[in-house]
Amino acid sequence: MNNPLTAFPKALNALSGSLEYLDLSQNNITVLQNNGRNFLKNLTYFMIGSSNLQQIEDCAFCSFTKLKQISLSNNNNLSFIHKNAFGAISLGKPIQLDYFSIHSCNISSLSEKLLDWKNVSHIDIRHNPLTCNCSMAWLINDYNASKPLYVNNLQSYFESYKNELRCTNPPELKNEHLYKLSGDFCLNETFDLKKEEKVYQVCGGENDGEIDLMCVCENENLKCTSLEDTNIKILNKTIEIKGIQIILGNITNLNLKKLVPEKQHLIESLHFYHKIGSTLIELDLNFNALKNLPAQTFTHLTKLNVLKLHSNRGIGNSLSSELFSSCLASLEHLDLSDCNITSLKDNVFINLKNLKHLTLSNNPLSTFPTAINSLSSLQIFEISNTDITVFKHAGLKPNKNLKYLYAYSSKLQKIDDCAFCNFPNLKTVDLDHNKKLSFIHENAFGLAHSHRSTALEEFYVNGCNLTVLSENLLNWTSLKKFKASDNPFICDCSMKWVINYVKEKYDSAKHSHYHCQQPTEFEGKTFLELPDSFCNESTTTSSLQISTTTSSTITVTESSTSPKDGILILIIVFLSVAFIICLSVFGGYYFYYRNQRIIQIQKGNEGEEDLLEEDFDTVNF
Numbered sequence: 001m002n003n004p005l006t007a008f009p010k011a012l013n014a015l016s017g018s019l020e021y022l023d024l025s026q027n028n029i030t031v032l033q034n035n036g037r038n039f040l041k042n043l044t045y046f047m048i049g050s051s052n053l054q055q056i057e058d059c060a061f062c063s064f065t066k067l068k069q070i071s072l073s074n075n076n077n078l079s080f081i082h083k084n085a086f087g088a089i090s091l092g093k094p095i096q097l098d099y100f101s102i103h104s105c106n107i108s109s110l111s112e113k114l115l116d117w118k119n120v121s122h123i124d125i126r127h128n129p130l131t132c133n134c135s136m137a138w139l140i141n142d143y144n145a146s147k148p149l150y151v152n153n154l155q156s157y158f159e160s161y162k163n164e165l166r167c168t169n170p171p172e173l174k175n176e177h178l179y180k181l182s183g184d185f186c187l188n189e190t191f192d193l194k195k196e197e198k199v200y201q202v203c204g205g206e207n208d209g210e211i212d213l214m215c216v217c218e219n220e221n222l223k224c225t226s227l228e229d230t231n232i233k234i235l236n237k238t239i240e241i242k243g244i245q246i247i248l249g250n251i252t253n254l255n256l257k258k259l260v261p262e263k264q265h266l267i268e269s270l271h272f273y274h275k276i277g278s279t280l281i282e283l284d285l286n287f288n289a290l291k292n293l294p295a296q297t298f299t300h301l302t303k304l305n306v307l308k309l310h311s312n313r314g315i316g317n318s319l320s321s322e323l324f325s326s327c328l329a330s331l332e333h334l335d336l337s338d339c340n341i342t343s344l345k346d347n348v349f350i351n352l353k354n355l356k357h358l359t360l361s362n363n364p365l366s367t368f369p370t371a372i373n374s375l376s377s378l379q380i381f382e383i384s385n386t387d388i389t390v391f392k393h394a395g396l397k398p399n400k401n402l403k404y405l406y407a408y409s410s411k412l413q414k415i416d417d418c419a420f421c422n423f424p425n426l427k428t429v430d431l432d433h434n435k436k437l438s439f440i441h442e443n444a445f446g447l448a449h450s451h452r453s454t455a456l457e458e459f460y461v462n463g464c465n466l467t468v469l470s471e472n473l474l475n476w477t478s479l480k481k482f483k484a485s486d487n488p489f490i491c492d493c494s495m496k497w498v499i500n501y502v503k504e505k506y507d508s509a510k511h512s513h514y515h516c517q518q519p520t521e522f523e524g525k526t527f528l529e530l531p532d533s534f535c536n537e538s539t540t541t542s543s544l545q546i547s548t549t550t551s552s553t554i555t556v557t558e559s560s561t562s563p564k565d566g567i568l569i570l571i572i573v574f575l576s577v578a579f580i581i582c583l584s585v586f587g588g589y590y591f592y593y594r595n596q597r598i599i600q601i602q603k604g605n606e607g608e609e610d611l612l613e614e615d616f617d618t619v620n621f
Helices: 010-015 134-144 370-374 493-505 508-513 537-548 551-561 563-604 606-617
Strands: 021-023 045-047 069-071 099-101 122-124 200-202 215-218 221-224 232-234 243-246 253-255 269-272 282-284 306-308 333-335 357-359 380-382 404-406 428-430 458-460 481-483 516-518
Parallel strands (some): 021 045, 045 069, 069 099, 099 122, 243 269, 253 282, 306 333, 404 428, 428 458, 458 481
Antiparallel strands (some): 215 221
16 A cells, blocks of 8 residues: 555465455556456455556456455546456356445446446445446436335445436536436437447558558657547557547547557647537547647637546646637536646636536645636536635635535635635535545625525535534525534534434434544544433523623623622722822922922022012013
8 A cells, every 4th residue: 555556566476365455555556457367366355545547457356256345436547447347247247246436436337247236235436427328227227116226235334325426427417316317218229238339440560451541650640530430449559659630530529548548648749620620529638648738739629518638647737728719619518637737827718608517626726716717607616636725705706607516635724704605506515525624614605694695405524624513604404415424523512503413314323423522521422422411401591691691791790799800999999099199199299399499589589579579560461
């Protein structure tokens, strides 16, 4: 775990007869495949989470015949699992798993043949960009089956989430719940999973068989014309392809992984010409080595709806309003996750008037990007796993269309006053697993002080560092879903509303994740274990009286009952009397001294008495 491994370690051969638990998490392994390994036959638990894993090939786990639990969670680049990865085809039946997790990966589709799903007691496929097409009908229609085989197993270790799964694609079904599609989904359509697509064999040597001439390879560039599909196989394995030029074509969906499946990680540049722009709707450039995209890269793609640039870590500094020009005015979905973006210019998206879904997750952003101010049509904003520490109101403009905000697993520490006030129609806010998030201002949504209305339906703060939650933060009774498990709560009277909410809404199995960290007498206790006397009516009433009494009232009350205040008054009286006495003594001494001086003057100047009297008599007032 947490080592820069790039391949499955062969040294494990020495443990083939004894190893039962294997954790290869946080490594640089990109592909799991079957290299003829015939070891680790006793392995029962395998974890490879939070790594750079991208694909799992044919029969990758066929040797692990006793495997019961596998966790592939948080592999943000994992987009492909072969349907025979667990031997369903080659072994006649798949390995019998109890637990299967691909939580927070990039999986869009799962084969019904991959596993014996009905016997996998825990299936965790949350936070994946699921495509709701006929390939997923086996799962979608199971929601409405008289005897469901799979959906009741859709649960993490903690709880069922079966009614939370949503579609990411196609665009017309975006954010639709899977259970709402259930019934006769795809039953009237033909969908042949076994249909083999034509493979164009290009760029071969003299001894290779039939070669399609639509593509040529020269000077590390692949040049193609008149393509109708992008299923291309480059025969000459020695060719290093770093650039692709597509001149003509009738392509509606272009997936670079499909175009050059074995070399996509080498692609550094792309050039599209006019003809393809009249047909191309979706462009998938995920997991490549693209660098410094020229401003004219997407100039001709005027019909493009979906652009995926996930995990192109060399393009972070080349993003500009010129790159995302008005030619992309039809764009609705833009994925820039894991592109090493540290900051964005305010006008970078100014031309994307129809953009509805923006993903900036897994980038080292340190401040909330004000670049979204120009995206008036934005409905879904994903900004998870970033370096942002504070959400605040300053610099953000109102957006009445934003409905879904995902900002989980980041370095977020606090949410300031009115941070979400500019997004009045938010329906879902997911702040899960922000382990440093310790403060949410009670007016974060503008309800407490600004008296703004909110449309929020789902609010998640699981696994944060919150000790309190204000009852004034939201209209909690209107929420459809609220989860705040695994936080170090202070169990005092200010939190009684949360404690009662959890007791009323959740079953006892979930209470173990809602516990008290303070005060000491309740440390480690779950909300359900708190004594009946906790914050009872008399205690609550007394507490409320103290907290709501004004400062002037407190002064009056305490002055009549506190002995300390009586002593203070005596001291003040004593000092006042002493001051008056001192003033009297000083005044008496002053008048006495003045009279003595006048007498002395009179005795020493008797000859001038008449003159003095004359002077006084002649003074004019």
